[in-house]
Amino acid sequence: MAVMPKSIILRGGCVLIFDSEKNATFPVLDVLVEDTIISKISPHIPAGPDSQVIDATGKIVCPGFVDSHRHLFQSHIRTSVANQTLLEYCGHLLLGRAIFYKPRDVYLAQLGAATEAIHCGVTTVLDHSHIQLSEEHIEQCIKASIESGIRSIYCFAPYGLPESINPLKFSDNPLELHQQQLDIFYKLSEQSPLGHPKNDGRITLGIGYDGIEYRPVEETKKLLEFAHSRKYPITFHDCHRHGMSAMKFLREHNLLYDTMVLSHFTFPQEGDFAAAKAHGVGISSTPESEMQMSHGWPEAFPAMRYGCKIGLGVDSSAICSGDIFSAMRICLQTQRARDNHELASRNKIPKRLQATVDQVLYMATLGGAEAIHRDSEIGSIEVGKRADIVVISTDSPCMVAARNPAAALVLHASPSDVESVIVNGEMVKENGKLLKVDWPKLKRELVENMKELEASWKDVDWSLNTDELVEEWSMTDKLE
Numbered sequence: 001m002a003v004m005p006k007s008i009i010l011r012g013g014c015v016l017i018f019d020s021e022k023n024a025t026f027p028v029l030d031v032l033v034e035d036t037i038i039s040k041i042s043p044h045i046p047a048g049p050d051s052q053v054i055d056a057t058g059k060i061v062c063p064g065f066v067d068s069h070r071h072l073f074q075s076h077i078r079t080s081v082a083n084q085t086l087l088e089y090c091g092h093l094l095l096g097r098a099i100f101y102k103p104r105d106v107y108l109a110q111l112g113a114a115t116e117a118i119h120c121g122v123t124t125v126l127d128h129s130h131i132q133l134s135e136e137h138i139e140q141c142i143k144a145s146i147e148s149g150i151r152s153i154y155c156f157a158p159y160g161l162p163e164s165i166n167p168l169k170f171s172d173n174p175l176e177l178h179q180q181q182l183d184i185f186y187k188l189s190e191q192s193p194l195g196h197p198k199n200d201g202r203i204t205l206g207i208g209y210d211g212i213e214y215r216p217v218e219e220t221k222k223l224l225e226f227a228h229s230r231k232y233p234i235t236f237h238d239c240h241r242h243g244m245s246a247m248k249f250l251r252e253h254n255l256l257y258d259t260m261v262l263s264h265f266t267f268p269q270e271g272d273f274a275a276a277k278a279h280g281v282g283i284s285s286t287p288e289s290e291m292q293m294s295h296g297w298p299e300a301f302p303a304m305r306y307g308c309k310i311g312l313g314v315d316s317s318a319i320c321s322g323d324i325f326s327a328m329r330i331c332l333q334t335q336r337a338r339d340n341h342e343l344a345s346r347n348k349i350p351k352r353l354q355a356t357v358d359q360v361l362y363m364a365t366l367g368g369a370e371a372i373h374r375d376s377e378i379g380s381i382e383v384g385k386r387a388d389i390v391v392i393s394t395d396s397p398c399m400v401a402a403r404n405p406a407a408a409l410v411l412h413a414s415p416s417d418v419e420s421v422i423v424n425g426e427m428v429k430e431n432g433k434l435l436k437v438d439w440p441k442l443k444r445e446l447v448e449n450m451k452e453l454e455a456s457w458k459d460v461d462w463s464l465n466t467d468e469l470v471e472e473w474s475m476t477d478k479l480e
Helices: 072-077 086-094 103-119 135-148 174-189 217-229 246-252 272-279 287-292 300-306 324-344 357-364 366-371 405-411 439-456 462-472
Strands: 007-015 028-034 037-042 051-055 060-063 065-070 122-129 151-156 203-208 234-239 260-264 282-285 309-312 389-392 418-423 426-430
Touching: 007 060, 007 389, 060 405, 065 260, 065 282, 065 309, 065 366, 072 103, 072 122, 072 439, 086 462, 103 122, 103 135, 103 418, 103 426, 103 439, 122 203, 122 234, 122 418, 135 151, 135 174, 135 203, 151 174, 174 203, 174 217, 203 217, 217 234, 234 246, 246 260, 246 272, 272 300, 282 300, 282 366, 287 324, 300 309, 300 324, 300 357, 309 324, 309 357, 309 366, 324 357, 324 405, 357 366, 357 405
Parallel strands: 007 051, 065 122, 122 151, 151 203, 203 234, 234 260, 260 282, 282 309
Antiparallel strands: 007 028, 028 037, 060 389, 389 418, 418 426
8 A cells, every 4th residue: 555645845836826806726736735724825835755646737726516415326327317207217216226236336336436526526415315225325325435435414314216117106104214224323423434444534414304394394394403413514405396305494493503504595585595694504506407497597697796605516327417517518618608698688789798607617616615604614615624625637639828827727627627636645547547446346346337337227117207207296287
């Protein structure tokens, strides 16, 4: 096993630092990492005898990207729902393919997904994890997260997955199943560190609580108060047009906390932005998936303009691309189109663009950390914060001679430009090579595992499963 250097110096890079107005600046600086912490930022830092010096001249040194909403394990089923709606996503994947996963399958899927995130420069993920088929499934999910090297908030999501499909059958005792899953969550809350002694604090616990409006209020209140008392992030899907009205429920029952994260937050109702801001609730926008899944227009920029905490996420790379570069680009240009369309509807021409690259870059870094309530630890390159840092090469034909680093990151960069990644002071990708996994071996295992999974579900009629969900949820009259 390689011996980690006592310190890492990133020498002479263009370091992303936001000013008080959230404008991106890129002074040329050295950054010193000691143990897990950024200990010094200066124009020149002398190297010690045990320092690893990385020449970042001409490169962009930025905080690791923060993905504020992702279902990690699902990346293993990428392309399976490329042309599907949210309803079909449920029938084909979440309440379909997912039930075929054995614990070993979950381990490989989670490890592959976290590796994908690191490869793309994502250092922190709020992982909304539905794969609660057994305690062993959960153990393998957490184990893979630890081994990947990523920083992750494992948001345990109690969820009633089907017992069978074709025909579709759910548990006869959903309340009993829900309580069994909550018992597992409380059991996980007693673990320190979470999952395994090898967990150095990068993997922590949270809760994902879907269907909140269908749960007994007192039981929900008890759970949320417990999670808040532990400072666990509490995340919900909030897409009320799809029957996920978390914000409405939380406002009606006075249950908003400053440890909460609402993903999507599309079609916000009157007073929703004000409530989120007043209570310090984070919002996560996943623009690429939101537009495909008919959630509504991404609300990232409206949330930022209101003064809310707002971050970006991938959601699921089974649905769309798995990198934050794509999320930034789509979020920015979609908002510009909305702004310009509003002007055009009044026969006006824009004098200047309202949505900027600096703003969306903030959402992908420090804004994301604020949204998941970890901005005191991560999200920016500051002395005393955790050393989660990405080095972006500017040598590719897509990046060369770019004079505006913020614009280069948002509009031109891709995962292939991510040269090195540091998480918690540990180099997990260096000069384009992943260091925590044997990628050629893992790649083979993922390919073979997918062949096995495809064989296990080869006789399933996914359209029939979706149709049965339509009947189960009484949705026939809503579809077109």
